[in-house]
Amino acid sequence: MESRVSARRLAVLLGPRGGGVPAYSWLADGIRQLVADGRLLHGTRLPSERELLGELGVSRTTVTRAYGVLRERGYASAVQGSGTVVQVPGGPVAGGGEPLELASLQPTADGVVDLTCAAPAATPGLNRAYERAVQRMPSFIAGAGYFPLGVPELREAIAQRYVDRGVPTDPDQIIVTTGALAGLAAVFRAVLHRADPAIVESPAYPNSVRALDHSGARVVGAPLVTDDLDGVAGVIRRAGARMMLAMPDFHNPTGAVWSDEQRARVAAMWRAGGVTGVVDETMADTWLDRPIEARPMAAYAPGCITVGSAAKTFWAGLRIGWVRAPHALVGAIARARLSMDLGAPVLEQLAVGQLLRTQGGLSDESRRGLTDSRHALLGLADRCPGWRVEVPTGGLSLWWHLPGDSSTALVAAAERRGVLLAPGSLFAVDGRGLERWIRTPYALDEMTLRRAADAIADAWADVAHLPRGSETLRQA
Ligand SMILES: Cc1ncc(COP(=O)(O)O)c(C=O)c1O
Known part of the structure; x- marks a missing residue:
């Protein structure tokens, strides 16, 4: 069109x-x-x-x-x-999606809608921020350009965001990284020893679980804090865990947000169990209906380590993230980071600093676009009998409960109709199960998602009509 x-x-x-x-x-x-x-x-x-x-x-x-x-x-x-x-001079470059699996590192064929990715297009102000950053460059190019902890003005802007959200933070507590995932990997290396038990809520963001695996930790799955807090308490007690990875603000994939009380209780559990909380706040700024009322987790658990990102608020292509840590842990995390890279690119750091100072978080325009996109995918509830979803107030995905064990069959049927989806099992901490769940990100534009929703609804009809025994769908 x-x-x-x-x-x-x-x-x-x-x-x-x-x-x-x-x-x-x-x-x-x-x-x-x-x-x-x-x-x-x-x-x-x-x-x-x-x-x-x-x-x-x-x-x-x-x-x-x-x-x-x-x-x-x-x-x-x-x-x-x-x-x-x-037109964009030279034409648009097909964007690589969030690399959930090696297959999705390949460029997507024309006309195929890639819903394995939950990252939106750049914020409207990005180009201007880059231009301002270029104007700042002369102050930097006379030096070597290595900033292993981050460019000072960005560290200050990030610290100020925490102060604004009610968490006293000084710039010395901030390490700028090449994205949140690299930040998490550095933190895991710094705080974990081989075979240490590390707790992760399931479902989880798969790339973080892989990073945890690679750090040599023993990954222990726990229920979601928002579903079963007592269950989480039991896992913490039994596992003797050293670390727990948590996503209290618009959990990916479920979109769940921890209440004030849940934050306080988890903080108390971490304190009592000697557990270092590692909080992934990558999605924290993606609210659509209302901002999160509770303060950031670091306000409840001052000993926790927080990881954030510019990926979902401004643009994943910036590859800028950060770690906020208690003073005592900054050195260890910085050293672990130096075993992976020597700092993030200066121009991108200046652009993010600019965006944090001028725009703060997600732009109103992006928020409106994402709300329309979410609405386009919510139409699946009327078209796919038995599908249930708890509408998240932010984040970038809908996490659907299906009426049968049919996630993998649906992914295959949707691919035949030109839509790529990630099966529920991809988000399971042990990579198995969650066959009754499917994630549909709403990070693409509304028109494309309306087309995708048509294809998914048709794919679901294909799956639901397969003869018994030739598929895995069993009506609940
Ligand atoms: C929960 C979560 N953490 C971390 C990341 C990775 O962020 P970055 O692109 O900043 O490395 C993502 C990206 O999708 C995410 O959803």
């Missing part, structure tokens, strides 16, 4: 006209920024010159000249019968 932007919408996106540059240059640069930021998608048809001049109150020559500049620079082309269409 061809997408187009109306003159009115384009005027809103462009915002008020700034002074100091000719009108055509302001218009061309504004549209270029919108393309670069992904707010005007590759292939979107621009309003006609006549429509736009009426809306912006500029002359026809201004619009003609601006469109001409965009064409010259490769940001637009004239298409016979369609007017002017914006």
Whole structure:
């Protein structure tokens, strides 16, 4: 389907006209920024010159000249019968998804919708943040460029975010990493010895479990804190665990959020059991309906280690994450990190610092888009009899309960219809079971997800109609 932007919408996106540059240059640069930021998608048809001049109150020559500049620079082309269409110079690069499995490291074929990935497109302000970061670079390029703990201004901005959320933090407690996963891997190396029992709620984010495995720890599964807190207490007591990996803020894949009381109780259990809590806050900022009321886990458990990321709030391609640790553990984690890499790229650190200072968290625009996308996938509840979901107030996925042991069969049927899904078993701590569950991320745009929902509903009909014995579906 061809997408187009109306003159009115384009005027809103462009915002008020700034002074100091000719009108055509302001218009061309504004549209270029919108393309670069992904707010005007590759292939979107621009309003006609006549429509736009009426809306912006500029002359026809201004619009003609601006469109001409965009064409010259490769940001637009004239298409016979369609007017002017914006484009990304060189065309869009197909994005690699969240690498849950080696198979998904391969580029996805055209037309296939990859729902193995729960990471959205970049925040609208990213391109501007990069431009500002480039302007800051001269202060850095005279030096060597190694910042194994992070560029000071980013460490300060991250610490300030914790202070704003009610957790006193000084920049010395922050280590900037190349993404949250690398942060977690450094933490595991620093706090665990070979064969130490380490507890993880199941289901879990699979890449963290793999990182834990690779650190030599003995992974022990526990129920979700939000389902069975007493069960978790029992596992902590029996396992003699040294560490517990937790995701209190929009757990991936379930979207569950720990209440104030659950946070306090888990903190007490960690204290009593001598367990180091490692808190993955990668999803913490992805609230859609309302922000999380409870404070970050570090407010309840001051001894815990927190890992965060810019991936879901700003863009996964930045590859910037961080660790916030008690002062006493910063040295050990920094040393473990140096066994893997010597620091994150400076330009990306400056861009994230810029975004944290100017935008704080997820943009309103991204939040609206994700809410529409979530709505598109919630339509599956009406179309797939027996599917149940607890609608999460944030995060990036719906975690569906299916009426039979049919997750793997559904993944195969959906793939035949052009949608890639990860089976429930992928999120099991031991890689088995969870056949009654499927995760559907809503990080892609609404239109694509409506198409994906149609294909998934058809795939489900295929699975539900398979003759008995040739599939694993058994009605509950
Ligand atoms: C819960 C969780 N932790 C960590 C990560 C990895 O984050 P990063 O891209 O910052 O390494 C992800 C990415 O999907 C995630 O969902």
